[in-house]
Amino acid sequence: MTFSARRIFAILQKDYKDLSRNLYVTTTLFMPLLMAALFGRMGMGTISSYYIVINMGFILVATYVQSALIAEEKEKNTLRGLMLSPASTMEIFCGKSLLSFIATAVVVTGSILLSNYNPRNMAVIAIALLLSAVFYVGLGTLIGLFTKSVMEASVVIVPVMLIFTSGSLLIPLIEKYPVLAVVEYMPNLQLLELADRVETGAGLGDTLLHLLVILAWVLVIHAVAAYVYKKRMVDE
Amino acid sequence: MENIIEVTSLQKAFGASRALKDVTFNVKRGEIFGFLGPSGSGKTTTIKILTAQLKPTAGSAYAFGVSTEQLKSEKYRQKVGIVTDNTALYGRLNVYDNLKLYCDLYGVPYQRIGEVLRMVNLAGEERKAVSKLSKGMLQRITLARAFLHEPELLFLDEPTSALDPVNTKHIHDGLLHLKEKGTTIFLTTHDMNEAEALCDRVAFLNNGEIRLLDSPKKLRQQRGEPTLTVELADGSMVIVPKGPEGADQMFRYMSTGQLVSVQSNHPTLGDIFVEVTGRKLA
Numbered sequence: 001m002t003f004s005a006r007r008i009f010a011i012l013q014k015d016y017k018d019l020s021r022n023l024y025v026t027t028t029l030f031m032p033l034l035m036a037a038l039f040g041r042m043g044m045g046t047i048s049s050y051y052i053v054i055n056m057g058f059i060l061v062a063t064y065v066q067s068a069l070i071a072e073e074k075e076k077n078t079l080r081g082l083m084l085s086p087a088s089t090m091e092i093f094c095g096k097s098l099l100s101f102i103a104t105a106v107v108v109t110g111s112i113l114l115s116n117y118n119p120r121n122m123a124v125i126a127i128a129l130l131l132s133a134v135f136y137v138g139l140g141t142l143i144g145l146f147t148k149s150v151m152e153a154s155v156v157i158v159p160v161m162l163i164f165t166s167g168s169l170l171i172p173l174i175e176k177y178p179v180l181a182v183v184e185y186m187p188n189l190q191l192l193e194l195a196d197r198v199e200t201g202a203g204l205g206d207t208l209l210h211l212l213v214i215l216a217w218v219l220v221i222h223a224v225a226a227y228v229y230k231k232r233m234v235d236e
Numbered sequence: 237m238e239n240i241i242e243v244t245s246l247q248k249a250f251g252a253s254r255a256l257k258d259v260t261f262n263v264k265r266g267e268i269f270g271f272l273g274p275s276g277s278g279k280t281t282t283i284k285i286l287t288a289q290l291k292p293t294a295g296s297a298y299a300f301g302v303s304t305e306q307l308k309s310e311k312y313r314q315k316v317g318i319v320t321d322n323t324a325l326y327g328r329l330n331v332y333d334n335l336k337l338y339c340d341l342y343g344v345p346y347q348r349i350g351e352v353l354r355m356v357n358l359a360g361e362e363r364k365a366v367s368k369l370s371k372g373m374l375q376r377i378t379l380a381r382a383f384l385h386e387p388e389l390l391f392l393d394e395p396t397s398a399l400d401p402v403n404t405k406h407i408h409d410g411l412l413h414l415k416e417k418g419t420t421i422f423l424t425t426h427d428m429n430e431a432e433a434l435c436d437r438v439a440f441l442n443n444g445e446i447r448l449l450d451s452p453k454k455l456r457q458q459r460g461e462p463t464l465t466v467e468l469a470d471g472s473m474v475i476v477p478k479g480p481e482g483a484d485q486m487f488r489y490m491s492t493g494q495l496v497s498v499q500s501n502h503p504t505l506g507d508i509f510v511e512v513t514g515r516k517l518a
Binding site for chain 2: 004006007009010011013014017018021022053055077078080081084085086088089232234235
């Protein structure tokens with residue numbers, strides 16, 4: 001498998017020009033920042049409130065923008081052009097994910113600053129956020145591959161947003177319904193638990209298990225996305 | 237001459253419907269091979285199988301000596317150009333940015349953009365937004381994109397269906413130029429004039445089967461009448477035998493200045509298609 005920086009940056013540059021002229025998707029980028037500013041001014045200083053905003057950023061930017069980018073390529077029949085070019089699956093995946101990833105990094109950093117969140121161990125939080133961003137971009141790729149249009153992706157994102165921003169609401173129900181214990185392993189809850197532990201003084205070693213769980217999600221989501229992508233290369 | 241495409245007993249079924257029944261043909265390196273048939277005859281299905289966008293139900297398809305499944309690899313993608321109905325352009329970008337992306341994907345210098353735009357009669361249109369282009373212009377940009385990397389093998393599905401005669405001529409000249417440089421072209425069309433102007437050989441496809449395969453010239457000659465239609469100065473048309481028995485008659489028309497034009501009585505490719513399949517090309 002080849003890895004050409006020229007091809008990856010060409011796809012990134014194309015996506016940037018395309019997205020910058022797509023008002024429908026670009027306005028979405030400002031939503032998490034507005035929420036963060038609002039939360040910051042309201043003085044809601046709990047870890048879970050910070051992570052509602054951060055997860056919102058992940059879902060609206062990493063997942064939604066990414067799914068819109070992929071779904072639009074499918075809707076307009078341009079994805080097949082990329083698939084038929086010499087670019088490898090890895091190059092197309094990286095090129096198509098880079099813009100969403102950069103936008104997520106900018107929006108999540110902005111959200112952290114606007115909401116006045118100052119974690120006790122920034123390095124551990126940065127690693128966890130980085131891994132989470134990669135996961136949510138992968139989730140967006142998968143949604144984009146399954147949906148047929150940007151409009152469909154916009155509908156599918158709603159339940160995804162509910163699951164990944166309010167999963168913590170299910171935690172009190174775990175005692176009553178043990179089957180819901182699996183919810184604790186969701187990447188958003190792992191991130192929240194890690195952030196809570198960091199505030200109690202935990203370091204990298206203490207939070208490694210949480211990071212590994214998020215990493216496992218990253219690997220699984222990208223493997224599934226790659227499988228679906230390869231299936232989409234061939235018509236039924 | 238070496239075969240660049242070899243297809244043997246190819247079949248494709250979509251549920252109960254059989255799009256390709258038993259298709260066998262080969263395409264020689266450097267030729268323009270025309271796949272002719274009406275809508276729904278199996279032309280696009282064949283192109284999709286040959287470009288690894290569709291799996292055959294049975295039979296084999298080889299290009300460059302390898303199964304077309306392997307055309308998914310970078311090595312072969314670099315050698316192939318494809319224009320089908322599902323290869324589109326980015327509407328929000330301009331012409332230049334669309335082609336620049338493909339220059340980067342194929343590792344081609346940007347000055348090729350001007351060259352291919354001249355080939356499709358769109359020189360100077362680089363900065364136009366793709367969303368503002370007519371259907372014919374879009375088709376020409378899609379063709380320009382396929383010409384960018386000078387592929388060894390070019391698949392074209394109805395390449396001039398939305399073009400006017402002037403631009404069709406430009407595209408035909410461009411395709412003949414690519415052929416001169418060694419490109420093999422697999423062309424599907426239902427335009428008989430296009431097939432006759434471009435193709436070294438044509439295959440007639442009907443209901444998923446090849447009914448006839450040969451050069452357009454041979455197909456017409458095999459089915460022609462052994463006569464000539466002669467137009468005379470007084471406006472009358474006379475049928476003259478082609479053999480020695482018609483020589484005196486022709487000499488007389490010529491020596492008396494009566495001869496205006498002579499036409500060989502060969503059927504058109506369209507006539508032959510109707511004769512062989514009982515269907516019109518549309």
